[in-house]
Amino acid sequence: MSKIAKQKAARLFLSLWKLTGYRVKKIARFSEQHNLKSIAIISNTALGDFMFNTPAIGAIKNRWPDAKIVMVIQPRNLALVEKSPLIDNILYWDGKVGGMMKLVKALRKEQVEATFILHSRAPYDIVAASLAGSDYILKDVYYADYQGQDNFILESCLSAFYDNRKQGNIHLIRQEKRYVKFCRYYNAVRRHVYSGALQTSESYSPVVGIHAGASSLERCWPDRFYSQLIDMLLSRHADLTIELVGAPGEKALNQRIIEGMKMPSERVKNVAGTTNLIQLAEKISGFKTLVVGDTGPLHLAVAVQTPTVALFSDQNAIDGAAPVQDSAIHQVLSPADESDGVKGISSVEVCNAVERNLVCQDTALLR
Known part of the structure; x- marks a missing residue:
């Protein structure tokens, strides 16, 4: 099945899912009084993508310091977050349909109110967040997600999304900074965040x-x-x-x-x-x-x-x-x-x- 066909099938499925009573809440921007208690952040692609996302992760935590942050990652990136003070729980998912329902079950247990999708494969990321009952789903939609279409096929299934095409080819960190403005947090840092304690070995030669x-x-x-x-x-x-x-x-x-x-x-x-x-x-x-x-x-x-x-x-x-x-x-x-x-x-x-x-x-x- 082509990527476009998968997205259209997911849109149809999620329209039927509304019969259960679920509706994703639309939002232009979170208000200052809008407190979230449980947040999922999905960044489960390559190492470089994850490093680009760390400023946005820090910004989300700064906006909701008391919220439980559930991080969805690739297992190979565990070492970067397992001791992070920003993260309360870690879930593993490779972005494929095979492990999606296990993730849905775990997210339901966490009673996630909002899901921020930074880097992940469409459409399964949006489907997973919807089945988990996330009230708000926000996704940083990249060029590849459009698959040559004028509009993102799953746009109606999101609370809001950042359209990277409006700004042309800008740096991924700057894209993430603009994306998290939905949080009403404007001072998203541009620096990569690394939370591990490093033990650098001594070397007598350069x-x-x-x-x-x-x-x-x-x-x-x-x-x-x-x-x-x-x-x-x-x-x-x-x-x-x-x-x-x-x-x-x-x-x-x-x-x-x-x-x-x-x-x-x-x-x-x-x-x-x-x-x-x-x-x-x-x-x-x-x-x-x-x-x-x-x-x-x-x-x-x-x-x-x-x-x-x-x-x-x-x-x-x-x-x-x-x-x-x-x-x-x-x-x-x-x-x-x-x-x-x-x-x-x-x-x-x-x-x-x-x-x-x-x-x-x-x-x-x-x-």
């Missing part, structure tokens, strides 16, 4: 991290360019160590990069698959800089204030996902000719950007 993987091939800088970059950095710095991080499935990618070097070196380590999410954040926090594409670890680095060299395919990608905080420590690179994609960025450009970060940190230490 470490540059590399994360070469990404969710799609067009976001990946070529293996051979990473190999060239490492060769250049090692030749310039006798005490520098390179660590290639990543998920277990990226270990082979890192090994290809190492094998593509001119000369093997003990100062280059493939540590993919050796850390959980918290350990990865701790490791990244100890890097002098991280070379990374448009992917989750970039946003972890931004959250823990590690300098980065971020590789983007074009200006649209930069506008939507580049770091917006601590801009002085983040080098954002894109190709001169956007038709070349990320492979249009040379290894020399990236090496020079890494050098700028290293020099800036050395200068800061001397002050």
Whole structure:
């Protein structure tokens, strides 16, 4: 079944669901006197999406400090929220229809009054919130949700939604900030929020991290360019160590990069698959800089204030996902000719950007 067909089927089902007496309440904006006691927040897609959502999560908690916050996430993102003072309960759901009724049962038990959908798959997220009896359902509707239609098919099933098309291609954090204005909370922070306590390991030599993987091939800088970059950095710095991080499935990618070097070196380590999410954040926090594409670890680095060299395919990608905080420590690179994609960025450009970060940190230490 196509995505459009799924949305239309969900709309029909929810129109029939009204026979049970359920009606989602329409709202332009919550009033200052409107107190909610139980709130669900759904952010159950990729790591990077979740990091983008943390300012909005903080804003919702600030608006209703006494409300119970129920967070619906992917299990792999648990480490980022399990000790957070913002979250009272955590539920797991992958966004698929198979686990939807289990989520509905759990949300009913929590007596959720409002559901904020930040990143999740339509239509199952809206159906789940409706079946759970949520009085208010608010969704940040993205371009993909429209499926080429003039209007969002499930608009009538929402209390309110933020139409990203009205503002063009703006940064995801700014989109979330405008979205939470429905809460009548205007000071939503733009910073990524990271609530974990980091235990950064001591290193006697500077470490540059590399994360070469990404969710799609067009976001990946070529293996051979990473190999060239490492060769250049090692030749310039006798005490520098390179660590290639990543998920277990990226270990082979890192090994290809190492094998593509001119000369093997003990100062280059493939540590993919050796850390959980918290350990990865701790490791990244100890890097002098991280070379990374448009992917989750970039946003972890931004959250823990590690300098980065971020590789983007074009200006649209930069506008939507580049770091917006601590801009002085983040080098954002894109190709001169956007038709070349990320492979249009040379290894020399990236090496020079890494050098700028290293020099800036050395200068800061001397002050």
